Amino acid sequence: MLACGAARAGESLESGIKATYLYKFAPFVDWPAGAFASPDAPVTICVAGSDPFGPSLDQVAGRERVGGRGIAVKHLASVGSGSGCHIAYLGGSAEQPVGQSLAALRGQPVLTVTDGAESGAHGIISFIVVDGRVRFQIDNAMAEENHIVISSKLLSLAVPSRQGGTP
Numbered sequence: 001m002l003a004c005g006a007a008r009a010g011e012s013l014e015s016g017i018k019a020t021y022l023y024k025f026a027p028f029v030d031w032p033a034g035a036f037a038s039p040d041a042p043v044t045i046c047v048a049g050s051d052p053f054g055p056s057l058d059q060v061a062g063r064e065r066v067g068g069r070g071i072a073v074k075h076l077a078s079v080g081s082g083s084g085c086h087i088a089y090l091g092g093s094a095e096q097p098v099g100q101s102l103a104a105l106r107g108q109p110v111l112t113v114t115d116g117a118e119s120g121a122h123g124i125i126s127f128i129v130v131d132g133r134v135r136f137q138i139d140n141a142m143a144e145e146n147h148i149v150i151s152s153k154l155l156s157l158a159v160p161s162r163q164g165g166t167p
Contacts, residue, residue, distance in 0.1 A: 017134045018115075018127055019057040022089055025111060025125065026066040028154035031086060032147050035109040042072040043086045048079040048101055050091030080104045087111045090123060097121075109147045122161075124148075130159060137161040 026043050043066050047053060061071040078096035079088055081104065088110050092098035098114055099121040105112055116126030116137065124142045128135050138158040143150050 014129070014134055015052045015054075016056060018089075019053045019060065021127070021134070021136065022057065022087060022113060023061040023064050023066070023071050025087060025113070025154065026071070028151035029087075029111050030149040030151075031109050035086060036069075040069065042070040044072045044074060044084050046074045046076050046079060046083055046085035046088045048076045048083075048085075048088055048090050049093035049096060049098070051075060052091065053089075078104075081108050085110050087113065088123075089113045091115075098123075105146070107146060111143070111148055111150075112146070124150075125158075126161075128159060135159045 022045055023043075026045075045057070045061060047057065058073045061073050064071050074083075074085070076083060077093065079085060079090070079101050083105075085105075086109070088101070088105060090098045090101040090112060092101065096104070102112055102114075102121055102123060111125065112123030113125045113127070114121060114123035116122040116128055122137070122139060124139050124146065126137045126139075128137060136158055137160070138150060138155055139161065140150060140155065
């Protein structure tokens with residue numbers, strides 16, 4: 001029973017760290033001018049499909065600002081080109097698996113984020129756990145395909161991927 005509680009606490013901590021990363025990525029990403037409806041439009045984080053964050057992401061991200069913009073969080077069953085996302089965490093679902101979500105957002109100015117090991121498909125940023133710590137890999141070629149630029153500072157913090165997506 002104690003081990004089960006400790007496992008849930010570990011999962012909760014991991015989800016909290018990932019939720020924090022989602023809005024902390026925003027200052028290190030440059031979107032094309034047309035990605036925002038207005039100069040003060042919020043950065044929109046979408047959680048599509050399975051949602052490991054619950055209300056915690058809404059609570060913490062809602063208090064943050066990025067370059068004068070607020071942060072809005074949307075919870076969606078599926079995503080597509082008209083979803084209005086700037087950052088999309090793709091949890092996958094029976095309705096829209098992660099691979100389909102990635103295909104729907106390909107070429108759109110959206111920073112896609114996945115749990116690479118769990119989904120079998122990776123976004124521009126894929127969360128991984130290394131030595132018990134939440135880390136991430138970045139596929140910079142995929143970022144370029146989606147017309148976004150990731151800061152060299154964020155690239156330097158990423159764990160190199162086997163595909164060579166991170167310098």
